[in-house]
Amino acid sequence: TGYTLKGEKTFEIDIEQLVKACGVEFVKKVDPYDLEESYQAVQEALAFDGPSVLITYRPCALLESEKRKPKTPFMVIEEECIECGACHKLGCPAITKVVGNTVIDYNNCTGCSMCEQVCKPGAIVTTAK
CATH class of the missing domain: 3.30.70.20 (Alpha-Beta Plaits)
Structure with missing residues (x-):
């Protein structure tokens, strides 16, 4: 996010690149609010022979910052x-x-x-x- 747990500005970590650097071949970003896309991505991840990671890129709708x-x-x-x-x-x-x-x-x-x-x-x- 580019912020610490205390809410202080810091550098942003690219989760996708981090996971790939760990050797994971199947990495996919999905919009968790798009149910069809999310379902399809889960099916692909389950079918992949090896570790797989799905990254959702929206903040939780229940966060106070999102509610405002x-x-x-x-x-x-x-x-x-x-x-x-x-x-x-x-x-x-x-x-x-x-x-x-x-x-x-x-x-x-x-x-x-x-x-x-x-x-x-x-x-x-x-x-x-």
């Missing part, structure tokens, strides 16, 4: 939702059930889009649309 950034939350279109539960399986604290309906808490949604990606009927959409 501008975001575009998501919402559930009730009429489109079939209550399959796929979004609930993500474990997102913003997704809950209220009176039998799935809702996304605008204030807790980080805008990561993972719920939208797993919603097969397309009932979860960005509030920007």
